[in-house]
Amino acid sequence: MNKAPFIWMDGTFVPWDEAKVHILTHTLHYGNGVFEGTRAYQTKKGLAIFKLREHTQRLLNSAKITMIEPKFDLETLEQAQIELLRKNNFTQNVYLRPLIYLGYGAMGLYHVDAPVNTAIAAWEWGAYLGDEGLEKGIKVKISSFVRNPVKSMMGKAKSVANYLNSQMAKFEAVDCGYEEALLLDDEGFIAEGSGECFFIVRDGVLISPPNDNSLESITQGAVIQLAQDMGIKVERRRVTRDEVYIADEAFFTGTAAEVTPINNVDGRIIGSGSRGEMTKALQEAYFDMVYGRNPKYEHLLTYI
Ligand SMILES: Cc1ncc(COP(=O)(O)O)c(C=O)c1O
The missing domain is CATH 3.30.470.10 (Aminotransferase class 4, branched-chain amino acid transferase, N-terminal domain)
Structure with a gap:
């Protein structure tokens, strides 16, 4: 390092x-x-x-x-x-x-x-899931590990203990030849990645699960704000794994992962199999935001 x-x-x-x-x-x-x-x-x-x-x-x-x-x-x-x-x-x-x-x-x-x-x-530190991942997207496996359920853990805390669950899921995904894990909650709905929140696009609508079983992600909030400002319809609702398989686009968000497109989930090609159009637009808008290239969001930056 x-x-x-x-x-x-x-x-x-x-x-x-x-x-x-x-x-x-x-x-x-x-x-x-x-x-x-x-x-x-x-x-x-x-x-x-x-x-x-x-x-x-x-x-x-x-x-x-x-x-x-x-x-x-x-x-x-x-x-x-x-x-x-x-x-x-x-x-x-x-x-x-x-x-x-x-x-x-x-x-x-x-x-x-x-x-x-x-x-x-x-x-x-550079791109968490690789520069190529940011451009071409990554391959994701739905984990055999369920996200820490709210009945026993507290996912709103960025707590050290919560990350054993993430590490096991990440290891399993990488060991199986994937780049990242996507965890379901204890009811079988999409929760989040091992260190990212999750989005899909269907028929022009941007969809992200609620934070019931996930961290309240700051990047997820930023991307939702950008989407709304760009006039994109946003839904926060539960998503099932089969809906992910037939999504037009999918991507992860996180401070480390930034906006990383997903091109494949469990062997199913997502959309065109490369970074989708809305993903690209949101990714560009996100980088403009964090690099201070959009004056509208400059108040979110603390200059050193
Ligand atoms: C489990 C988990 N979910 C989601 C996220 C994304 O959160 P944020 O966008 O605040 O970095 C992270 C990364 O911090 C994480 O570790």
């Missing part, structure tokens, strides 16, 4: 190779921690973080859901991310990874006795 000079840990800039934790760090053992994934893009006016406020607020919401008492407030966390980017002098697009975790000092499942630590890492 691309190292950077510094990682922010509890208010201090620590050299990358020294940003370490004790082996008895509570989160390592019991999986209670919350994180964010945020991107900063090299715009014409320099590096800018996309939707910094929303991501930082979601981090604090995730902590609230999982009963972790944050040690830093919204403004401090935002400022820390800005300063980290300034200090690291990045020349490419950047991925930011804030993490609130339970540290060293208490073991056992009663987690509230464990100290709360906060770290923010940032590094240069």
Whole structure:
């Protein structure tokens, strides 16, 4: 991975190779921690973080859901991310990874006795599902793993523990020769990808499942806003796997995945088998948005 000079840990800039934790760090053992994934893009006016406020607020919401008492407030966390980017002098697009975790000092499942630590890492990172994926689309497998059901887990929290489910689904998909997994909910409706939200296009209508069993995705919200502003009809409703197979277009959205077309699901070619027209239009509009090329959405950027 691309190292950077510094990682922010509890208010201090620590050299990358020294940003370490004790082996008895509570989160390592019991999986209670919350994180964010945020991107900063090299715009014409320099590096800018996309939707910094929303991501930082979601981090604090995730902590609230999982009963972790944050040690830093919204403004401090935002400022820390800005300063980290300034200090690291990045020349490419950047991925930011804030993490609130339970540290060293208490073991056992009663987690509230464990100290709360906060770290923010940032590094240069390109397309999560590959540059070719962004252009040609990717091959997706409906997972044999069901998305963490709301009866036992809390998908609105970007919680470390939720990602065991994602990792197993991702591994299975890649092991079977696919590039990404699409998970159903416990009732058999489409929930989300291992790290993305999901859209289909049918007869000119853009459809995305509700967030009943998925993260409230910031990119999904941005794409829906773009679509509405472009006059595209948007529906939030349940989608079944057979409906996916006969969709005209399909794509994933996520901070890491951006807008990634899907060309094949379970061996069924989707639409024309390449990036669909609406997908392309929304992808272009999304990149214009995050790169500050559309003044209408420039307020969503925080310039460094
Ligand atoms: C499980 C899951 N769903 C959806 C998303 C997309 O969310 P966002 O657009 O806020 O990055 C992500 C990525 O953060 C994710 O990990």
